[in-house]
Amino acid sequence: xxxIIWALFIIIGIGYSLAMGDLNAVNAEILNSAKTSFxxxxxxxxxxxxxxxxxxxxxxxxxxxxLASFFAPVLSFxxxxxxxxxxxxGFISSNIIINLFGLGNVATPFGLKAMExxxxxNKQKDTATRSMIxxxxxxxxxxxxxPTTVISLRVMHNSTAPMEIIGVVIVASLISTVFGLIIDRIxxxxxxxx
Amino acid sequence: MILFxxxxxxxxxxxxxxxxxFKKNNIxxxxxxGAKEGVEMTINLFPYILAMIFSINxxxxxxxxxxxxxxxxxxxxxxxxxxxxxxxxxxxxxxxxATLALMNDIFIQYGVDSFLGRLASTIQGSTDTTIYILTLxxxxxxxxxxxxxxxxGLAADLIGIVASIVVVSLVF
Numbered sequence: 001x002x003x004i005i006w007a008l009f010i011i012i013g014i015g016y017s018l019a020m021g022d023l024n025a026v027n028a029e030i031l032n033s034a035k036t037s038f039x040x041x042x043x044x045x046x047x048x049x050x051x052x053x054x055x056x057x058x059x060x061x062x063x064x065x066x067l068a069s070f071f072a073p074v075l076s077f078x079x080x081x082x083x084x085x086x087x088x089x090g091f092i093s094s095n096i097i098i099n100l101f102g103l104g105n106v107a108t109p110f111g112l113k114a115m116e117x118x119x120x121x122n123k124q125k126d127t128a129t130r131s132m133i134x135x136x137x138x139x140x141x142x143x144x145x146x147p148t149t150v151i152s153l154r155v156m157h158n159s160t161a162p163m164e165i166i167g168v169v170i171v172a173s174l175i176s177t178v179f180g181l182i183i184d185r186i187x188x189x190x191x192x193x194x
Numbered sequence: 195m196i197l198f199x200x201x202x203x204x205x206x207x208x209x210x211x212x213x214x215x216f217k218k219n220n221i222x223x224x225x226x227x228g229a230k231e232g233v234e235m236t237i238n239l240f241p242y243i244l245a246m247i248f249s250i251n252x253x254x255x256x257x258x259x260x261x262x263x264x265x266x267x268x269x270x271x272x273x274x275x276x277x278x279x280x281x282x283x284x285x286x287x288x289x290x291x292a293t294l295a296l297m298n299d300i301f302i303q304y305g306v307d308s309f310l311g312r313l314a315s316t317i318q319g320s321t322d323t324t325i326y327i328l329t330l331x332x333x334x335x336x337x338x339x340x341x342x343x344x345x346x347g348l349a350a351d352l353i354g355i356v357a358s359i360v361v362v363s364l365v366f
Contacts, residue, residue, distance in 0.1 A: 002329055002338055006249045013252035025255040033251045037244040041236060049232035054210055056228025057221050061214035101202050102319070109232055111327075112334050119335040127339040128332060136331060136343055140287075140324040141350040146202075147319030153297065154315060157306040165315045168361045173320035175357040180350030187342045 044105055052109045055094065064090030067097075078138075078181070079131045081121070088117035092135055099139065102148035111139060130188045137184045141177040145170060235334075242333040246326060250289050259284055275359060278310055283317060283355045287324040287348055294318070313362045321354040 017026040058064045068075065068089035075082070075089050082088060091114035098107040114135060122129050147169050154162035214221045253259070263280050270277050282296040297314045304310040324347035332340050 002332065002340060005325070005344075006245065006329075009249040009253040012258060013249075013254075013256040016256045016258040020257070022257075025257070026252060029251045029255040030248075033248040034244060036251070037240070037247040040243055040247070041240050044239075045233065045236040048236045049229040052232030052235065053225040053227075053229035054207060056231070057214045057219070057224040058210045059228075060224040061210075061217045061219045061221075063210060063213045098206075103202070104322070106203075108330075109235065111331060112235060115331050115335045119337075124339075126337055128337050128341050128343055132332075132337070133341065133343045133346065136328060137346050137350060139331075140322045140327050140347040142320050142322035142354060144319060147315075149294075150297075150315045150319040153294070153301070154306055157301045157311075159306040159311075161307065165312055165319060168312075168316050168358070168365055169319035171361050172316055172354055172357040175361075176320065176350045176354030179353045180346060183349050184346045187346055191342060 044108065047105050048109045051106050052113075055110060055113070058094070059087075059090065064094060067093050078134055081129065081131050082118075083121075086117070086121070088114050088121070088131075091117055096138060096143075100143060100145045102144045102146050102150075104149070107139075111135075130192070133188065134181070134184050137180045138177065141173065141180040143173045143177040239330065239334065242330055245333075246329050250325070254285070254289060254292055276310060276313070278304070279313055279317070279359075282314055286317060286321050286355070287351045288326070290323045290326060293323075309362070309366060312366055313358060316358040316362050317355055320358055321351050324348060324351055 014026060017023050055064070058067075064087075065085075068085075071093045072084070072089070075093065076084065079089075079092070091110055095107050095110035095114055098110060115132065118129065118132050118135065119125070121131070146166065150165065150169075151162050154165070211221060214224070260281060263277075263284065266280075267277055270280060278300065282293055282300070285292045285296060297318050300310050300314045306315075325344070328340060328343055328347060332338070332343070
């Protein structure tokens with residue numbers, strides 16, 4: 001799947017530029033993308049190292065398990081396949097909480113740890129499990145209480161009311177998350193019955 | 195609210211540190227262990243991020259998406275969807291930086307407190323870069339058969355964008 005999308009993006013992109021006879025942008029991009037991605041690693045490396053350090057403190061002290069047991073009813077409803085008390089539940093709950101505050105970069109290391117831990121429960125190592133897909137739907141549907149990045153950009157553009165969008169963001173992201181989870185649940189059931 | 199968003203990170207950190215401190219954990223050792231793992235983790239991410247940025251940027255810079263949208267304009271007019279917002283809606287699942295740049299353009303051209311400015315902010319805040327997250331997270335653990343994950347993610351994005359348009363039109 002990723003294989004196909006990856007190849008298609010490149011083939012369509014370069015093919016279209018060739019057909020249109022405008023190769024400058026694509027040529028520049030071929031050189032730029034390597035640098036852009038390295039810059040990105042440089043930006044996120046210190047953030048990931050710092051927050052994985054903080055999170056390891058939370059994990060070793062048992063705070064992460066506490067958090068997971070607090071959210072246990074919700075988590076066992078959303079992830080029926082994860083055994084109770086599994087370490088992935090702590091990572092999942094911390095990832096979701098941080099995402100709620102709109103701190104996407106900080107949430108990434110927690111999410112990756114959650115995936116690593118979910119992979120230990122996976123019997124076919126190259127295939128996504130239902131729990132993984134549900135977890136990613138929660139991540140990609142963008143549920144948030146405080147969209148930090150947007151608010152700071154609105155402040156930068158001298159908005160008279162930078163915060164006024166918080167209410168509508170909560171409603172819109174709640175709608176997409178709830179429907180995303182419903183679609184995920186139905187699709188998962190259909191796939192398993194086949 | 196501004197105060198609250200300033201408080202989040204310090205509060206998370208002080209809670210974690212003081213909990214571990216009173217539990218008499220070796221806090222410093224845990225931190226170093228985690229930070230080391232974080233460095234390794236990020237370096238291992240580089241090939242995935244490189245692959246993704248390479249392919250996504252090539253299709254974005256080829257302009258095919260914008261040109262294609264021009265053809266669909268009559269359809270969006272019928273649905274009463276503001277055409278100015280469509281490039282951003284299309285780019286949202288694919289590229290976070292491209293979407294931020296488009297939102298910036300909308301702020302400059304139409305004003306941050308205009309209908310389009312609010313709509314762009316809401317879309318930005320209530321959806322996420324689905325394709326980026328999927329390739330990163332699945333790539334990291336070595337999964338290439340992602341089954342229906344992409345379709346559910348994109349469906350949730352579409353719902354989020356439609357919900358943003360409807361809610362913003364109703365509220366403002």
